[in-house]
Amino acid sequence: MNIKTLLATLALSAALPALAQPEPIATAARQVADAVVNVNRASAEELTRLPGIGMKKAQAIVRSREEAGNFQDMDALLRVNGIGVNILAKLKGRVTF
Numbered sequence: 001m002n003i004k005t006l007l008a009t010l011a012l013s014a015a016l017p018a019l020a021q022p023e024p025i026a027t028a029a030r031q032v033a034d035a036v037v038n039v040n041r042a043s044a045e046e047l048t049r050l051p052g053i054g055m056k057k058a059q060a061i062v063r064s065r066e067e068a069g070n071f072q073d074m075d076a077l078l079r080v081n082g083i084g085v086n087i088l089a090k091l092k093g094r095v096t097f
Contacts, residue, residue: 038096039077040070051090057082071097 037050039061047058057080064080065071074091077083 034094036094036096040065040097050094052087053091057087073097 035049037046039047044055044058044062047053047061048055053061060080060082061077068079071077074088074095076097077088077091077095078085
């Protein structure tokens with residue numbers, strides 16, 4: 001083994017423990033992304049953390065909640081313009097009422 005190979009091996013072995021540790025920011029982002037959101041209490045901004053929900057849909061959810069009352073279940077979200085069965089599938093397990 002020549003000196004360059006030895007130095008490269010040592011440098012790589014020193015870096016491996018750092019590479020094996022999850023990044024705190026990535027872990028925190030994953031936890032936020034996996035969080036369950038109560039659609040009857042969440043702000044529009046909080047609703048945008050849900051998959052398939054941008055600001056326009058989040059605002060429509062809040063507006064529907066204010067006009068027609070709380071959502072009782074997943075099917076009640078279908079009353080919101082722009083939310084269909086595909087979005088409901090993405091929200092399964094991610095929302096509470």
